[in-house]
Amino acid sequence: DVVMTQSPLARPVTLGQPASISCRSSQSLASSRGTTYLDWYQQRPGLSPRRLIYEISKRDSGVPDRFSGSGSGTDFTLEISGVEAEDVGIYYCMQGTHWPYTFGQGTKLEIK
């Protein structure tokens, strides 16, 4: 199975400051179709996960543009340009290239 490793596991951040989360996969996520199936999900406290980013960098409808995704191959990053209070929660990366699809352990974003 493809192992997804996120870092850090906890990210304290001051409101208005940027934050980034790293995600590394144990093998390349580039598919035979040429698409890299790497997503980012946000899970706010007590709620279901919600997709923010798919295919590395495509933002879902309604997701603020302060969220951006980048990377390729085995190394990926989620960046928040200026953290707001509503961004508190756990962020997961997920690969959909190799079955079984797998999630990272999650990164808890909290306000200092």
Add this chain to the structure above:
Amino acid sequence: QVQLVESGGGLVKPGGSLRLSCAVSGIPLSGQWMSWIRQAPGKGLEWLSYIGTTSYEINLVDSVKGRFTASRDNARNSVFLQMNSLRGEDTAVYYCATLHWNSLNNWGQGVMVTVSS
């Protein structure tokens, strides 16, 4: 607006069975691939299965293969997860989600399953 509503969870003894349902509204289920994902208390997310539009394509992770079965009824706009031989480690919130191009674009609110004697 797409809405997914899971039901059928509860408390069950080890070795018992439960059948989870996921009712889909706002889109025709017949065109949707669907998935089940779970989250043990205080833990991360684990993908369990996917099922294609006509049920010819079904896959389950090894940890539940042989115990869990995914199915769907497009006429009832519902998907199901039959869970047999339940164990303590199956205790989790179970989510259904739509699967589009290998990505989970809509999620339900989840349903709790507790396996305990």
